[in-house]
Amino acid sequence: MNTLLAITGIGVLCLLFEIANLRKAIVPFTVVALLGTLGITLSDYGTVHSHYNNMIVTNNFSVSFSALFIVLTIFLVALSGDFYRKTEAKISDFVSIKIFLLAGAVAMVSFGNLSMFFLGIEVLSISLYILAASQRLNIRSNEAGMKYFLMGSFASGIILFGICLIYGAMGTFDIQEISELTGSAELPEWFFIGIVLLTIGMLFKIAAVPFHFWAPDVYEGSPTLTTAVMSTLTKVVAMAAFYKLLTGMNANISYEYEMVIMVVSIASMTVGNIMALRQTNAKRMLAFSGISHAGFMLMTLLNITSSAGTLLYYASAYALAGIAAFAVILYVCRDKENEDIYNFNGLGKTRPVLAAVLTAALLSMAGIPIFAGFFAKFALFSQTIKAGYLVMVIAAVINSIISVGYYFKLILAMYTKDSTEEATKVPVVFYAVGVLSILINIAIGLYPSFVINLIK
């Protein structure tokens, strides 16, 4: 609860800084304030509180995920100082929208009532619509915003209908009461229809196949920093909220539902990876890579009673690697019209540190050892085998191998081809964000049990 209040307060302060004409101070202030919020959040670890008549429930799950979201937002806000340097007059809007987005994200993992969940998902989505369309003179950004808005509000409508049917069946919005009622009485069939509609809506938000078609277009057209927000923060948030919804409402998932999750998961991995192989735009490629990672994260739902730690670990590994990759992409495509892979030619010679960061990030996503991505996949696969889904793991391993193909396309472009243009000066923030997130990635790779045991 304190986390949510503090984050909202920071967002409002950002807007007030604009009035006080302190635009230069916004980014450093926000980073420091978010670090403070991270401390407040972590101090709640190990306790269970409920606030406002069970609207917000903080437990180890919500605290750990909120801490991850705050860390990601710190990186994203740190990058926004340079990204919005041409529209500095509006920087307080951009930063505060990101902070409000974080408030929605925290609400989505600490809800105790379906109305709080709905408000959280809407605060997050509406902030993202604005960010996606924020370059208003650029037709590509407009188009991305429009497509995301249409798909997003369509999905919100479906989620709302799902919530409504669950309410109709149960007569309450409280997760705790719903979970008790699912065990006891005979349920009206509306309840199951409600769960299915909620699942469809959440799969839209996660961008899992067959509800993925908006993702590549939106990722490509949005401003690059917004793409970074979507592919790291939003994906992880939606996945964590989906996990929490399912554990909260019916921990005994039926066999048929598991089959659906399996098919969606395998389809997401395969379609995402195969489509990514033929992309020439780096952002579009990472969009498809995100779809395949959504498939991997969906595997945790097959073993839902004990896989919260694995989900947290996979999500942190993926999101931190994503932040590092986007820090480099933001630098390389700073003044470019597009984000095609040839822009990365020769980066290994002109900017060796940034090239190393991008290489490390891509290797972590592909699942090569010493990076956290490998251990995340390892934990996920061994857990899924223990739960008895061997076919699923075989499909996942094959997909990991395919994914190496397109990640190496970018790495080869950096190291084997020659640069066509002169190197420009690199602002220090790109180094800081890229190197720091890769170091955290390697650190959690060295101590996987620390992160996995955070949620027991």
Place this chain on the structure above:
Amino acid sequence: MGNVLNQIGIENYIFLCVILFSIGVFGVLYRRNAIIVFMSIEIMLNAVNLLFVAFSTYHQDAQGQVFVFFSMAVAAAEVAVGLAIVVSIFRNLGSIDIDNLKNLKG
């Protein structure tokens, strides 16, 4: 009010809302004018609001009606953002037909 609900039956409310919701879904999928697509999304959300109120009476519980206020506020915010996006598209393209949005492909 409960008497009316007993005479009509909660199932009929559900059918009505499902039909309204489907009309909204088909509107989103088939209409090409951005404003009409927005209207269809509103029909979807309002169908759900109607069902919330019906369930609220059915369970004799005020939570559902309170939720309607939340969802109305959210829908208003959503449409405000959506119309702003439409205005900026209209300034750039001179039309709000969503078939014209074809720059992003791959």
